[in-house]
Amino acid sequence: MFALTPRDLRxxxxxxxxxxSSFNAEMSREGHAVVSCDPIYRFSAGEIHGRIEVVFEPVMDGVRANRGRFSWRKMGSPERLGKLRRSAMETFLEDFPRGLDEGRYVEGGLPELPFDDGAFGLALCSHFLFTYSAQLSEGFHLDSILEMCRVAEEARVFPLLASTVHAVGGEGEASPHLGPVVDGLEERGYEARVERVPYEFQKGGDEMLRVRKRG
Ligand SMILES: C[S@@+](CC[C@H](N)C(=O)[O-])C[C@H]1O[C@@H](n2cnc3c(N)ncnc32)[C@H](O)[C@@H]1O
Structure with missing residues (x-):
């Protein structure tokens, strides 16, 4: 999703x-330094688990109903996707209490992050910005990416489709916020580039936005 290189992982x-998601658990297990932040981390593992149980099947029904909108080349089938997602969630739930103690999971939400300037080399965001373009304004997107660039040298966002297919089913179309947000970032002295990545599950969702301060 983010075309991460060995250098990025350092x-x-x-x-x-x-x-x-299992990103933090898997990366930490391999010795990489990852902090995840999300408003849901204020809840306990049991509460998050309960919520996953409520939404899991409706989400999978949405995927099955929109089967043609996804590329199954790597994923195989909705059944396999369901198994992979369950396994990722279980990996997360198992890691969450320990990760909280270690400060690897932090409660917090865009567009205001609870971290110091330049605390990270890289800030990633998947399936939130642009995905929920109908619910989140252009200003929210711009403020959020500027905030990611405040706390990290570089920000990357994936995918760039305005879609809730990932969650419940619907259209996958280029986000209307993308152009104005790129312009807004460029005006403020950032380089914002749309780049192809070697991952595509939502058809057409194979691009990320890479943003860095110019100069
Ligand atoms: C569809 S999930 C994506 C999870 C993960 N990044 C992935 O790709 O599987 C969207 C996430 O955005 C989180 N979220 C909601 N409002 C947020 C905010 N203001 N700032 C950061 N995350 C938020 C939700 O709690 C949820 O975990």
């Missing part, structure tokens, strides 16, 4: 809107 990484 920096301190912030995973914004990390949710119940």
């Amino acid at each position: 920096t301190r990484i912030l995973d914004c809107a990390g949710g119940p």
